[in-house]
Amino acid sequence: MKSEASEMRWMSTSTATLLEEVYRRLTPLWPDAHPLLHYHSCFELLIAVILSAQTTDEQVNMVTEELFGRFPTAGKLALADIAEIERIIHPVGFFHVKARHIIDTAKALEERFGGNIPPTLEEMLELPGVGRKTANLVASACHEVPGIIVDTHVLRVLVRLGVCPKKDAALAESIVRANLSHEKHTQFSYSVNRHGKFTCTARKPACTQAGRSCPLSDLCPQIGVKR
Numbered sequence: 001m002k003s004e005a006s007e008m009r010w011m012s013t014s015t016a017t018l019l020e021e022v023y024r025r026l027t028p029l030w031p032d033a034h035p036l037l038h039y040h041s042c043f044e045l046l047i048a049v050i051l052s053a054q055t056t057d058e059q060v061n062m063v064t065e066e067l068f069g070r071f072p073t074a075g076k077l078a079l080a081d082i083a084e085i086e087r088i089i090h091p092v093g094f095f096h097v098k099a100r101h102i103i104d105t106a107k108a109l110e111e112r113f114g115g116n117i118p119p120t121l122e123e124m125l126e127l128p129g130v131g132r133k134t135a136n137l138v139a140s141a142c143h144e145v146p147g148i149i150v151d152t153h154v155l156r157v158l159v160r161l162g163v164c165p166k167k168d169a170a171l172a173e174s175i176v177r178a179n180l181s182h183e184k185h186t187q188f189s190y191s192v193n194r195h196g197k198f199t200c201t202a203r204k205p206a207c208t209q210a211g212r213s214c215p216l217s218d219l220c221p222q223i224g225v226k227r
C-alpha cells in the first residue's frame, strides 16, 4: 500500500474538482458498476481478469465458457495439463505465459488460501500474473473494497483530460486516490472505463467526430488527441 505521504504529493484542488465533476457527470450515464467479463465466482473472475491483459473482455468471454466448464475450481485448474489450457485460451494471445500464470495462480490459491481468493489486496498482488488493476478489480467485486481500476480505457481518458501527465497506470491510480474520496473509487473506475470504451475511444474519440458529442468536452484539454 502506498504511504500517505507519497499520496499527498498528488493532492491538488483543481484535480480534485475535475475528478469530482467527471464522477458527477459520468456515473449517471454508466450506472452498471461491474466487470464486463463473464464469471460465476470470484475464482473465475480472477482468472478472467488475468486473461484479459492485452486483449478485450469480449475475446476473454469467448474462451472462458470452455475453460471454466472444464476447470471450475482452483483445485481442478491447479492440476490441468498446460497444453490443454494453451489450446483453450489461444485466442486471447500470450497464451504460453497466461496458461502458466493461471495454473500457478490456481496452485497458490489451493496451497495458501484453501482455493479461495486472498482476503487482502497485498496478498492478491503476490499471485502470478496479478497486477494492481487485477487486484483492485477483484477486491472491489468480491470483497466490496473500493478500488481504483486503471485499465487501458481509464488511463487513456485520464491522460486526455490532463489528470495524469503520462501513460503510467500506477501514477494515475495515485492521483485518483489522492484527489477523489474513497467510496467513489469503484463507481468512478467503471464509469470512466465505459466512457473510454464507448465515447473517448482510442482512435476516434467522440469530440473528433461530426454528429457526436462528449459530456466532458468543456472540461477536457483533449491532450494527445489527433484530428
Ligand code: SF4
Pocket: 157, 160, 161, 199, 200, 201, 205, 206, 207, 208, 214, 215, 216, 217, 220, 221, 222, 223, 225
Ligand atoms: S472531449 Fe474528447 S478527448 Fe476529452 S474526454 Fe471527451 S471524447 Fe475524450
